[in-house]
Amino acid sequence: MGKNFVKCQSDLLAAEHSFAGHNEKWAIIQGYYSMFHSLRSMIFSRGYREKCHRCLKYAVEALLIDSGCLGPEVLEQFSYAMDVREGADYGNVYDTAIARIVVTSARNIYEQVMQ
Numbered sequence: 001m002g003k004n005f006v007k008c009q010s011d012l013l014a015a016e017h018s019f020a021g022h023n024e025k026w027a028i029i030q031g032y033y034s035m036f037h038s039l040r041s042m043i044f045s046r047g048y049r050e051k052c053h054r055c056l057k058y059a060v061e062a063l064l065i066d067s068g069c070l071g072p073e074v075l076e077q078f079s080y081a082m083d084v085r086e087g088a089d090y091g092n093v094y095d096t097a098i099a100r101i102v103v104t105s106a107r108n109i110y111e112q113v114m115q
Helices: 002-020 023-044 053-065 071-091 096-113
Strands: none
Touching: 002 053, 002 096, 023 053, 023 096, 053 071, 053 096, 071 096
């Protein structure tokens, strides 16, 4: 899993630390990137490479969800995190509830990918 494995771990720990420190914006951004690198590592391990964040979403659906490797909730969590990450990053829209959902989802996806 290489560099993506290291990134998903470090981003997850950073997201949890940011959330604990009441830095919701960064918790959302770091949680999203933990999911991104977790799922990207699985796509890479199957010999594929995405060209953009949205492409990763479609690759996850086609290669991991449709095949039954991961449950459909993973795609829902990743899609939600993608949308709220953009809101936090570019629109300065975030709160504690959103951050909690993203960080919890990032942990869930990380644990599923590492199985």
